[in-house]
Amino acid sequence: MKKLSSYLPILDWGRSYTRATATDDLVAAVIVTIMLIPQSLAYALLAGLPPEIGLYASILPLVAYAIFGTSRALAVGPVAVVSLMTASAVGNIAAQGTPEYLGAAIALAVLSGLMLVAMGLLRLGFLANLLSHPVISGFITASGLIIAASQIKHLAGIQASGHTLVEIASALVSRIGETNPYTLAVGLPATAFLFWVRGGLKPLLLRAGLGPRTADIIAKSGPVAAVAATTAAAEIFDLGEKGVKLVGAIPSSLPVPALPGFDPALWSQLAGPALLISAIGFVESVSVAQTLAAKKRQRIVPDQELIGLGAANLASGLSGGYPVTGGFARSVVNFDAGAATPAAGAFTAVGIAMATLFLTPLIANLPQATLAATIIVAVLSLVDFKALARVHAYSKSDFTAMAGTIAVTLGFGVETGVVTGVAVSLALYLYRNSRPHMAIVGIVPGTEHFRNVNRHKVITGDKVLSVRVDESLFFANSRFLEDRLTELVAERPALKHVVLMCPAVNEIDASALESLEEINRRLLDAGVGFHLSEVKGPVMDRLQRTDFLKHLNGEVFLTQYEAFAALDPDTAHIAEARKPRKATRADFWIGPEI
Known part of the structure; x- marks a missing residue:
């Protein structure tokens, strides 16, 4: 009925x-x-x-x-x-x-x-x-x-x-x-x-x-x-x-x-x-x-x-x-x-x-x-x-x-x-999603929170590049992700690790998966570790049904703070040593997102 x-x-x-x-x-x-x-x-x-x-x-x-x-x-x-x-x-x-x-x-x-x-x-x-x-x-x-x-x-x-x-x-x-x-x-x-x-x-x-x-x-x-x-x-x-x-x-x-x-x-x-x-x-x-x-x-x-x-x-x-x-x-x-x-x-x-x-x-x-x-x-x-x-x-x-x-x-x-x-x-729709918003992020002193380096006073370090992507990954934007990460890595000769922060990624389609595999290969050849953090459960379930995680030259971290502490402990300790204080307007630079 x-x-x-x-x-x-x-x-x-x-x-x-x-x-x-x-x-x-x-x-x-x-x-x-x-x-x-x-x-x-x-x-x-x-x-x-x-x-x-x-x-x-x-x-x-x-x-x-x-x-x-x-x-x-x-x-x-x-x-x-x-x-x-x-x-x-x-x-x-x-x-x-x-x-x-x-x-x-x-x-x-x-x-x-x-x-x-x-x-x-x-x-x-x-x-x-x-x-x-x-x-x-x-x-x-x-x-x-x-x-x-x-x-x-x-x-x-x-x-x-x-x-x-x-x-x-x-x-x-x-x-x-x-x-x-x-x-x-x-x-x-x-x-x-x-x-x-x-x-x-x-x-x-x-x-x-x-x-x-x-x-x-x-x-x-x-x-x-x-x-x-x-x-x-x-x-x-x-x-x-x-x-x-x-x-x-x-x-x-x-x-x-x-x-x-x-x-x-x-x-x-x-x-x-x-x-x-x-x-x-x-x-x-x-x-x-x-x-x-x-x-x-x-x-x-x-x-x-x-x-x-x-x-x-x-x-x-x-x-x-x-x-x-x-x-x-x-x-x-x-x-x-x-x-x-x-x-x-x-x-x-x-x-x-x-x-x-x-x-x-x-x-x-x-x-x-x-x-x-x-x-x-x-x-x-x-x-x-x-x-x-x-x-x-x-x-x-x-x-x-x-x-x-x-x-x-x-x-x-x-x-x-x-x-x-x-x-x-x-x-x-396709144009906007073909260029997903991506931000280089750093840790806010005295916290475990990560924010856009262009909007907040944060700590990053030279060894780890933390990049947050704010869209699901699919065929229309997967190539943009490849090109953008390649560009960012090329600008940092001292870089040892790249962490892709995925709190807003609700889906990774087959084209995007191939792009992640290509990014993994390129970074492996360059001697740079490739890691993921804050991957949602349904997305992780799908990744586990593939060979991607077996070939990943890095790790999948539950949180971005865990990734930062494990990959760059010295910089993480600097962030921990700074006592938290009340934020002021001087902590923020109001400008366009990257």
Whole structure:
């Protein structure tokens, strides 16, 4: 039963489900439903799909995640970045508005779902750690700018297309003279109102005496008010006849589950984009889920999250939707509204289904400019240029990666930006680990502690070179270790022993083992002993299964102090003779590590 619960988390939290919990979930579901209806319509528009597809992608996927997901607060559904990536991927295959375009979007959801489930079953959740946060932040910032720019055409009522910021800007400038003033009269006020609602309405309501939770709920309902007001205006003033594009008739029916057609050629074309969407969607989703779970001391299981998101995407594809993932804004609202279990998502799905059946006739006259305003306000909250300054101040290499990802995404499109971000993340990882931090260390007088000679006043001696390596040893950095030790030994003609201090070495792979053997041979030929100290148990277990220790021309010491005392007792005695005293600032030289 326990093993089954690990794959079906609903069996875990479902056993303790109470009426009070259900009440909390229902309240949260009502609030998220109100927020999700206009978002679903808007994000479907962004993906180049009919508006009802956004509603379809907000029903069964939520139920599937409630069964298989581990987050108590994550709200799954269409999101801006994945919608943009869907439009980019499917737009290379078919024209918007055609059955082929919709079929490709559905196939993309199914393929993404299969990939996510497979990754979860193979326990590949750790792969999310290979994407650095600066790179993801840069990609989301650039995507937000592209999405916002792509929606300006709907605010102005003009035709303009493009996959990059340069293409979109060029198209907008060339068509600016065709702006429809009636569309602009709807879009600009709607955008200004939504920006004001996001930042200014809640403080106003609090000053009026409303409670924080009530004020927050009303503020989050701003898009619904914009939808109602502009829909009424379009009907009263007959804006459709004046060139304002409206959503039009939306089918008042629920999606009928069906298997998408299997076209090997189509699926092979979508495989790459599906993998990128899966990776970005999972990273975004699990980051939000972990942040919210930490606030309630709950636990997220990344491998099971892959299965939960995979099930949600499969459900979306099988019910005529497109790729989905966990949304940041919706999840925060769900959390703040008091969602206690994933059942809140299932209740939200019921709310969206009811809206699809009974409310869609009311929004036939909804201007597309209002949906564009909703998207612009939502995505610009993701743009974080201040992060560039923060990252630049902390790490120049991370800043380069972040800025590069932004530039490539803006200049060449989201798919190229994602690939570049992944490549840069892996390159940074390998570069940093290929040059492990190594420090020459000496003994602190009056103690048994060893510290970096460039940061502390320590005693070293001429006979023993003590080197601390602060990374695990593997194929990417083993040659650097060889070269660095060779260089250090060559600089010290009186040297008799080298001690490699390994307190931070958690693993030594086969390539690094060969490097250690080569170092041992070189030092043996030079008449210098090679020793290890403070080797961790699991690392020692693996070394003992090889011939390395048999050929080692030195010893393995339990502590660095034992090695120093045994190999250079005269210098060790000098260190012991110095009485310990309280450290002062003069004992430290603040400078860069070596």
